[in-house]
Amino acid sequence: MTTNFDLLCSRLENERKRLIKQLEQLRASVRLAEDTQDGGPFGRSKEEAIEAAEFEMRLVSEKRIRDLLVEVEHALHKFEEGTYGLCDVCGKPIDPARLEALPQASLCVSCKAHPEPAEETYREHNKKR
């Protein structure tokens, strides 16, 4: 085993902090936009169109960050459980190269390629052990 799990764990911790910070920044910019809207009623339509587009972009990136955060927190949880590096579906070790590239990976390559609805069942089973 050449994979340094401690290093991956600290990378995940850093990633989690970074994602939370990004979410905070997104929320702060939403608040800023709301404050701006209280301003004068002049030349609003063009601004509103731009704001709407920016708002949509923020929603998209917020969702992406949230999804990523869920994955990272799930991986950190697996560290606590001692199941980190094992596939959520089949329970086999995930290719270390894959973990190096994507520390929050929770599925092995073959399960990722063929998602099984049994994933949740395996997790439940895993919890009870």
Ligand SMILES: [Zn+2]
């Ligand atoms: Zn698998």
